[in-house]
Amino acid sequence: MDMSSKQLNPDIIIIGAGIIGLSIAYHLLEAAPKLSVTLLEKEKMLGGGSTGKGTGSIRYQLSSPQLRRLSLLSRDFFLKFESTFDAPIWYLEKGCLMLAADEGSWNHLQLTTEQVVADGIPMELLKQEELLKNFPYLHSSRFLGGTLCPWDAYADPYAVLAALYAAVRRKGATVHFGREATKLILNGDTIKGVETGQGTIWSPLIVNAAGPYAAQLAATVGITLPVQPFRRQVYVCTNPKDVPPATPLIVDLSTGFYLHQEASARTVLLGGTDKDTWPGFEEVVDKSVAEDFFLAATETIPSTIDIKWLRTYTGICEQTPDFHPIIGEAPGLKGFFLANGLSGHGFMHAPAVGRIVADLILNGKTEQIDINLFHPDRFAKGYLTEPILLDNYSVKDAVRT
Template identity: 40%
Template sequence: MTTADVLVIGGGVIGASVAYHLLEQNPRLRVILLEREAEVGAGATSKATGGVRHQFSTEANIRLTLLSYPYFTRAQERFGRPVDFLAHGYLFVTASPPTLAGVARSVELQRALGVRSRMLAPGEMAPLLPALVTADLVGGSFCGDDGSADPYGLLQAFLSVARGRGLEVRTGEGVVAVEKGGQRVTGVRTARGAYAAPIVVDCAGPHADEIGALAGVDLPSKPFKRQVMVTEPLPGFPDMFPLIVDLDTGWYVHRQGASAVLMGGTDKDRQPGHDTTIDW
C-alpha cells in the first residue's frame, strides 16, 4: 500500500491547482495525484474553451475570479511560462427587459466588489463588433478585463511547479473504491493498488459525483454535454472581439486567436450524462 499526506483525484486543471497550492503552503507534504486516463488533462480540461470572467451574479463566484485572475495575467512571473491570456472582454446581451434588470443587479454587485463591468445600450455595442445585429436587443453588460486563456497551458504550469516541489503524478489510476474508517475517508483503491491518506480531495470534474458516491456522499454535481463548433477564418471579423453571450438562449461566439471562431451553446432540455456523440 502507498501512503501519502494528501491524495488528489483527477488530473485536470482543478486537481493540478489543488496540488500546486497544497505544496505551496507546505512543500514537506507528500501529495499524490491520481488520474484515470493515460495522460493528464484528457478530460474536461482538454475540451474547455478557456473563458475567464468576472461577470457573475453571485458574490462567491465574483470573488473566486478576483482571487484567480492574477494567475492568468501574471503567469510568466508566477510559473515561469505564459498561459496565453488575452483580455478581449465579455459582452452579455439580451432582448428581455426582465433579464436586463437582473443583469443590472449583477453589475451593481460586481462594481461593489471592484469589478470594472458596465451596462451597455444596444447602440453602444457596435464598436465592439460592427457585424453584431442589435436591433432586437434591449441592452447588456460588458467587462473589458474578462478574457480567455489556454486551459492546458495553465494545467501544465501548475504541474511543472508542483512537480518541482515533490508532487507525484500517477496516470492510468482510476479510483474504483474509497476506503473509510468510521465516518472518515482513509484512502482509495484503484485497479492497480491501494493508497492510504488522511485527506482525499475529489477533483474528478464530470466524474466527481461518482467518486462522491463511492464515499457515500451525494454531490450535487452532474455532467452536462456542451457542443462547440469551430469555423474556418471568417471574412469581415476583426482579429479580436469580445466573447459574446446571448443570455436568452445560452449561445456564445468566441474568437480563437486570429483565425477560427468558436460558437457554442447549451441544450437546456438535455439530461446529465457522459454521452459525447456529436448532435448535428
C-alpha cells in the same frame, strides 16, 4: 511499476489531475513543501478530461457575488502566471460582451452592473445605439443592450494545465495517469485510503477533485453528492468575415449562444445552445441540434451564415443544482475533502479553489471566503437561490427545495 512506501502512503491523495486537482496540489506544496502528495488521474494523459476541452474563458461579470469573489481571488494568479511559471499561456484581457434580447435579461444586466461595479470590477452598460456603434456586426434590431467588462479574459487551458503539472512535479508530487480511483476505504467515520485498478493507496487525507465523476466516487462511501455531468457541444468554425481580431467573448443571454475567438483570430469556438441536454458521460456529437444552433448564431451575428464549419467536439461539464461549487470537508467523514461542481467555471476559478482547499486542509479554516456558502450540507437546508442566473450563459429560474 513498483511504488515506493512513500507513494503507497502519501500524506494526501488528490483524485483528479485536471485543473482543480493540480491547483490544489500546487497550493498545498507552496504552503507545505515537505508534504507527500499523490494525484490519481483516470485519463491516460494530461488534459484528457474536462480541462482540455474548455474554451479558456475567465470572467468577472457574474450575477452571483460568491462566484465574483472566486474570480477576484483568482485574478492575481492569472496576471502573474507567465512570470511565476515561466510559461506562455496567451493570456489576453479582451472582455466579454453580454447581450440582452428581452426586457427580463436587460433589467437583470442593469442590476448586475450595479453589483459588479460595487465590487470594484470595471463594467460598462451599453444601450442599443451604443452597442451597434461599437459592434456593428451584431444583429441590428435584436438586442436592447448589453454589458462589457474589460477584465474578462482568455488563457489557453492546456498551457495552464501543463505549467501547473510541471510545477507540482518539480515540487515532488507524484502523478499517476491511467489510474482510476474505484472505491474509497473507511475506518469508521475516517477516510483511510483508496482502491484503484492497480492496487490500494493509503492516506488519512483524500481530496475529491474528480470532476464529472465526483458523485460516483463519493457514492462508494455512502455520500450523495449533487453533481451531475452534462455534455456540452462546441463548434469550431472560421471567423465571421466582419468580426475583427481580439473581439470580446460574445454571449446572447436569451439563447445561450456564444462566440469565443481563438488567439489566432482565424477560428472561433461557438456553442452554448445545448443547455437542456440530459445528464450523462457520453462525449458524442449530436448533429441533430446543429440546425437550431446555427439559427441562433445567425440571429446574433448575421455574417455567421457564411462561415465554414470545420469540426465539432464535446466535453463534459459538472453541475450542481444551484450552479455553485461544493468545497469543504464531507459532513460526517473526517479527512475527505470535496472540490466539485464548478459548473463550467472550473478553469477560471481553479486558482481560488486550490488556495481555499489548501487552507482548509492545512489550517482547518480559510480567510479567503465564507466557506459555509459552498459547504455540501447547504443542499439539506435549501439551495443557494438567485431570481435569475446569468452565469452559465442562460437565463434560468433558480431551483428551490
